[in-house]
Amino acid sequence: MEYIVITYLWLAIVLYFLLGGADFGVGIIEMFTSTKNISRTRRTMYHAIGPIWEANHMWLIIAIVILFVGFPVIYSQLSVHLHIPLVILLLGIIARGTAFVFRHYDAVRDNMQEIYNSIFVWSSFITPLFLGIIAGSVLSGHIDAKAHDFATAYVFSWLNWFSVAVGLFTVALCGFLASVYLIGEAEDAKDHHRFIHKAKTMNIAAVCCGALVFLAAQVERVPLANWIFGDAVGLSAVILATLSLVLLWTQIGSGRTTLLRILVGFQVTMILLAISYAHFPDFVIIRNGENLSLFTAQAPEKTMQALGSALLIGSVLILPALFYLYYSFQKKKVNGS
Amino acid sequence: MALYNNGLWAVDYGLFRNFDSNRFIMDDFLAARMQMALSLGFHIIYACIGMVMPFFMAVSHYKWLRNGNDVYKNITKAWSKGVAIFFATGAVSGTVLSFELGLLWPEFMKHAGPIFGMPFSLEGTAFFIEAIALGFFLYGWDRFNKWFHWFTGVVVGVSGLASGILVVSANAWMNSPAGFDYVNGEYLNIDPIKAMFNDAWALQALHMTIAAFASTGFAVAGVHAAMMVQKKNVNFHLKAFRIAASFGAIAALLQPLSGDLSAKDVAKRQPAKLAAMEAHYHTQASAPLLIGGIPDPENKKVDYALEIPGMLSYLAHGNFSAEVKGLDTIPERDHPPVPVVHYAFQVMVGIGTFLMVLSVMLLIAFRRKQWLSARWFLMLFALATPLGFIAVEAGWTVTEVGRQPWIIQGIMRTADAVTPMPGIAWSFYLFTAVYISLSIVIIFLLHRQIKMVPVQYDVPAGSSQKH
Numbered sequence: 001m002e003y004i005v006i007t008y009l010w011l012a013i014v015l016y017f018l019l020g021g022a023d024f025g026v027g028i029i030e031m032f033t034s035t036k037n038i039s040r041t042r043r044t045m046y047h048a049i050g051p052i053w054e055a056n057h058m059w060l061i062i063a064i065v066i067l068f069v070g071f072p073v074i075y076s077q078l079s080v081h082l083h084i085p086l087v088i089l090l091l092g093i094i095a096r097g098t099a100f101v102f103r104h105y106d107a108v109r110d111n112m113q114e115i116y117n118s119i120f121v122w123s124s125f126i127t128p129l130f131l132g133i134i135a136g137s138v139l140s141g142h143i144d145a146k147a148h149d150f151a152t153a154y155v156f157s158w159l160n161w162f163s164v165a166v167g168l169f170t171v172a173l174c175g176f177l178a179s180v181y182l183i184g185e186a187e188d189a190k191d192h193h194r195f196i197h198k199a200k201t202m203n204i205a206a207v208c209c210g211a212l213v214f215l216a217a218q219v220e221r222v223p224l225a226n227w228i229f230g231d232a233v234g235l236s237a238v239i240l241a242t243l244s245l246v247l248l249w250t251q252i253g254s255g256r257t258t259l260l261r262i263l264v265g266f267q268v269t270m271i272l273l274a275i276s277y278a279h280f281p282d283f284v285i286i287r288n289g290e291n292l293s294l295f296t297a298q299a300p301e302k303t304m305q306a307l308g309s310a311l312l313i314g315s316v317l318i319l320p321a322l323f324y325l326y327y328s329f330q331k332k333k334v335n336g337s
Numbered sequence: 338m339a340l341y342n343n344g345l346w347a348v349d350y351g352l353f354r355n356f357d358s359n360r361f362i363m364d365d366f367l368a369a370r371m372q373m374a375l376s377l378g379f380h381i382i383y384a385c386i387g388m389v390m391p392f393f394m395a396v397s398h399y400k401w402l403r404n405g406n407d408v409y410k411n412i413t414k415a416w417s418k419g420v421a422i423f424f425a426t427g428a429v430s431g432t433v434l435s436f437e438l439g440l441l442w443p444e445f446m447k448h449a450g451p452i453f454g455m456p457f458s459l460e461g462t463a464f465f466i467e468a469i470a471l472g473f474f475l476y477g478w479d480r481f482n483k484w485f486h487w488f489t490g491v492v493v494g495v496s497g498l499a500s501g502i503l504v505v506s507a508n509a510w511m512n513s514p515a516g517f518d519y520v521n522g523e524y525l526n527i528d529p530i531k532a533m534f535n536d537a538w539a540l541q542a543l544h545m546t547i548a549a550f551a552s553t554g555f556a557v558a559g560v561h562a563a564m565m566v567q568k569k570n571v572n573f574h575l576k577a578f579r580i581a582a583s584f585g586a587i588a589a590l591l592q593p594l595s596g597d598l599s600a601k602d603v604a605k606r607q608p609a610k611l612a613a614m615e616a617h618y619h620t621q622a623s624a625p626l627l628i629g630g631i632p633d634p635e636n637k638k639v640d641y642a643l644e645i646p647g648m649l650s651y652l653a654h655g656n657f658s659a660e661v662k663g664l665d666t667i668p669e670r671d672h673p674p675v676p677v678v679h680y681a682f683q684v685m686v687g688i689g690t691f692l693m694v695l696s697v698m699l700l701i702a703f704r705r706k707q708w709l710s711a712r713w714f715l716m717l718f719a720l721a722t723p724l725g726f727i728a729v730e731a732g733w734t735v736t737e738v739g740r741q742p743w744i745i746q747g748i749m750r751t752a753d754a755v756t757p758m759p760g761i762a763w764s765f766y767l768f769t770a771v772y773i774s775l776s777i778v779i780i781f782l783l784h785r786q787i788k789m790v791p792v793q794y795d796v797p798a799g800s801s802q803k804h
Contacts, residue, residue: 050476051473054424054428055469061431066458068454072447072449073447080756091767094430094771097425098425101426102782105421105786106785150759300527303452303454306529314459314461314465317466318462318465
């Protein structure tokens, strides 16, 4: 049962990264769209994510619940040492969700829209930035369970080059995911080209940020290269990701939007696999080496069993409904336009 | 995702005593409790509306599908905008809570997570389904078979209700810990299923669910009544009023029954809480029920209260001469703060009684139609708009502050659960600012929605064409 729970945890994180990430990315795209095209882009975006965005963010809640029920020590350690970035993340989530809904449901269209827009755009940038910072900190080895001063315990645990580089990388990936996703949502040929161009730019940005992550890992002595290249699974995941990237560039203008989406999703999944596999079952890398492992830090047997069953039952109920949601709004769009 | 609370109002824990008088920084423990109370107090309103309004919508939607009267379609659409706003706010504030549990109470979560986590994992499913169904419902007008579309609206309500009931189980566990053995400070033989079906769950969930219907029913009805007082779109608002007020009235009439069962249950399981609710300092046979009054914790007495002899004994144990345990049977360090719990309880019961009277009047008004357009009658409902939610907040104060100083009744103290991170006061100020501004924006948005009703939904009289 523990493997089922761990698999679900990994899946929830990956799905949140893909779906929630694309969702954040849409806001990042809006940030980098010229005033001339902004209202069109906003409309396309709204049609693309309106019906599904709430569901996309549920994966975060699933991941958190798995953590606090199944791996309470990990959950409470992270909550203590990453308190500050978690609070910023939460403020970002509040701001983004409400601004998105408010700007649509404000019955009067006036300059309040400008305020909603800028809150939406900025929080779409800051939230994944801090999500990435948190993810980077979990691996950075800067969390110091025995720290005595405030700065070491609560600030440098996340404020270091590696975490910040991972944060930027996350933002770039979100933008990349979203722009590839939007290629399939474009209303006309002009938009289609615009989104292809965006996707290419975002992709270059993501590759640069990726390089930055490796550089920062060197500076902070995070054995990142070892994890990824020193391990067969990590290495093949990186090779597959690179291959799919090449394929993506050759196919990007082809109009096969589903293929593009699969490729970009596959690529991000491979990156996540590469980074999470090598140090498995360790989940949190702690400064003095007393890492928190998914095996030793887990809840008692009975809890894991109950949690595993709840997840299995839940997915039987959720997944068909979720697929039907995506399917319906895809289909209707094709028919409707 | 609704959650539970860790206590509240500053006065009782001596806000001023805990202030560092030189720097005006609040004590971290107090700040953590205040932040939790604030987050829950905010979330509980949005969660209640988000889980109850879909049922109002479903009724109105059904009427439109059945008789083709477009006014009902417009009411459904208008309400669905409210639901979208409230659901999104409830969803983000719920996400915040799932993190705050750890951010503020890591020591509690470390031990409690595996024990009381079962309802949360099921609630995740319910909440997910709610979000999916809401996507279908909000964006599915004219896209799906109309009965499928109606059904997705019902699913929103049912899954919302289910997640509310599940979350209350987690809170009930804090009041009535079960499913583990506590041996020398260790939590052994954990059984999450037993923990979920703890003794307090059924009655607490019943009380909370009915409260959600009553408060949302009266709040929605009150807004529509206020519009009728101003003679705006009377046809539209009257139909909306009837649906919302009916739900509210049925709930308000049932609530005393559930309250009575809850009181007896609390008397049995948490005598300290019951004693604090009633400011019952001294164990006594034929204990009187106190109405109002100002508790004096120093001298352990209550001034200016109205006493009904023997009534507390009857309410707690079903016998006018039964002995009711007072706070004197409980060590002083385990006493909950009496005045706040007592006042909150009085507020809850007082409002509940008032809403019951309004409900009876509504039933009369359904017979004597002229009341439904009478200004005094509508004004009464308009003034009652916030009352249900005030009662809900008061009720949570009773159950949460009444459990203090425990976070897990009799097992773990709230003070031992708090995060070691200093400076929580700043986080509390930040969240206070955020929640206050969010509330202002939401009221502003609702005001705009209501203001635009004539523009968006005006159906000329007599044009209720068939579809």
